[in-house]
Amino acid sequence: MSRINAAITGVHGFIPKDVLTNKDLEAMVDTNDEWIKARTGIEERHILRDPNLATSDMGAAAVEGLLKKKGISALDIDLLICATVTPDYFFPDTGTLICHKVGAKNAFAYDITAACSGLLFALTTGAKMVESGSYKNVIVVGADKMSSITDYTDRATCILFGDAAGAILIQPNDKGNGIIDSWMRVDGVGAEYLHMKGGGSKNPPTHETVDKKMHYLFQDGKPVFKAAVKGMAEAVGEIMKRNNLGPDDIAYVVPHQANLRIIQAVADMLKFPMEKVMVNIQKYGNTTGATIPLCLWEWEDKLKPGDKVILTAFGGGYTWGASLWNWAY
Ligand SMILES: CC(C)(COP(=O)(O)OP(=O)(O)OC[C@H]1O[C@@H](n2cnc3c(N)ncnc32)[C@H](O)[C@@H]1OP(=O)(O)O)[C@@H](O)C(=O)NCCC(=O)NCCS
Numbered sequence: 001m002s003r004i005n006a007a008i009t010g011v012h013g014f015i016p017k018d019v020l021t022n023k024d025l026e027a028m029v030d031t032n033d034e035w036i037k038a039r040t041g042i043e044e045r046h047i048l049r050d051p052n053l054a055t056s057d058m059g060a061a062a063v064e065g066l067l068k069k070k071g072i073s074a075l076d077i078d079l080l081i082c083a084t085v086t087p088d089y090f091f092p093d094t095g096t097l098i099c100h101k102v103g104a105k106n107a108f109a110y111d112i113t114a115a116c117s118g119l120l121f122a123l124t125t126g127a128k129m130v131e132s133g134s135y136k137n138v139i140v141v142g143a144d145k146m147s148s149i150t151d152y153t154d155r156a157t158c159i160l161f162g163d164a165a166g167a168i169l170i171q172p173n174d175k176g177n178g179i180i181d182s183w184m185r186v187d188g189v190g191a192e193y194l195h196m197k198g199g200g201s202k203n204p205p206t207h208e209t210v211d212k213k214m215h216y217l218f219q220d221g222k223p224v225f226k227a228a229v230k231g232m233a234e235a236v237g238e239i240m241k242r243n244n245l246g247p248d249d250i251a252y253v254v255p256h257q258a259n260l261r262i263i264q265a266v267a268d269m270l271k272f273p274m275e276k277v278m279v280n281i282q283k284y285g286n287t288t289g290a291t292i293p294l295c296l297w298e299w300e301d302k303l304k305p306g307d308k309v310i311l312t313a314f315g316g317g318y319t320w321g322a323s324l325w326n327w328a329y
Pocket residue numbers: 030031032035036039040116155156157159219220221222224225228258259262286314315316
């Protein structure tokens with residue numbers, strides 16, 4: 001039996017309408033537009049303000065847009081994997097809620113929690129499911145309502161994050177395009193520097209955990225910054241080395257969008273010109289699970305079949321990796 005290739009065949013995004021600009025943040029914490037732009041590259045981010053809406057609503061909107069664009073019925077979805085650190089609930093999983101909202105009655109679903117690398121890990125997993133021959137229409141969603149775990153009195157973190165969702169369709173490809181390779185790692189040493197202290201089984205919610213603001217994202221930015229540069233450069237470097245590729249062979253690198261300076265440092269280390277690096281952090285900030293699909297969505301018209309594309313991410317955990325794809329459309 002010949003090998004089945006698993007290709008990305010469609011991408012769609014959802015961005016909440018409300019914008020939180022650097023100027024808005026100036027009125028909330030001791031910061032300024034110049035500092036935020038110079039240190040992070042971020043100019044604005046979008047926030048899901050309606051308190052009745054959650055991560056699954058953004059994920060469902062992205063999936064509905066994707067299905068419409070591809071002319072596929074929700075009933076044809078076999079599997080939906082949702083990457084998120086801001087699930088609607090601990091359980092049921094957000095993927096199941098998205099399936100319910102879009103009417104994917106023939107699918108099974110689950111979530112992956114690998115922080116900012118969740119989407120990358122979910123994509124590789126989804127691709128392997130298609131390569132197995134058991135599933136034909138797999139949707140990977142990256143969705144996060146980061147505003148729900150952001151402390152808007154902490155100037156070191158509240159400037160970084162935004163809300164959004166993206167959905168990616170993976171299907172078999174008979175032209176030999178699709179995923180070529182992936183390289184992924186985790187190291188729990190990083191938990192100390194980027195985590196949410198409260199709400200889980202280690203520190204179940206109490207009045208005290210709430211008073212201590214333990215249900216917000218905690219980050220010690222400096223070590224995370226250094227590890228992110230090293231991790232993404234390592235992952236992309238490894239995948240290029242073992243596939244005998246140089247920067248000239250790659251059409252685009254699609255990095256997780258956490259900080260423009262991290263992205264520039266990684267591109268520098270790998271000798272990639274910035275024209276080959278997808279960057280839209282200035283408009284959305286760090287949307288965790290959604291950053292890579294939002295980039296692919298925006299660059300979709302510029303990509304063509306056979307283009308070699310490297311996706312790379314780094315996140316809390318630590319988690320990091322890269323995957324190499326032959327673009328299929
Ligand atoms: C968070 C981050 C932007 C901070 O940038 P930095 O250059 O490391 O800044 P520092 O933390 O060293 O702070 C430098 C100074 O700016 C101040 N500062 C921090 N946030 C500020 C803000 N929003 N506005 C103005 N000043 C600020 C600090 O208090 C510090 O002041 P001090 O020197 O008087 O103590 C950066 O560390 C980062 O991007 N980290 C990684 C983020 C990331 O990738 N997260 C997700 C992983 S997926």
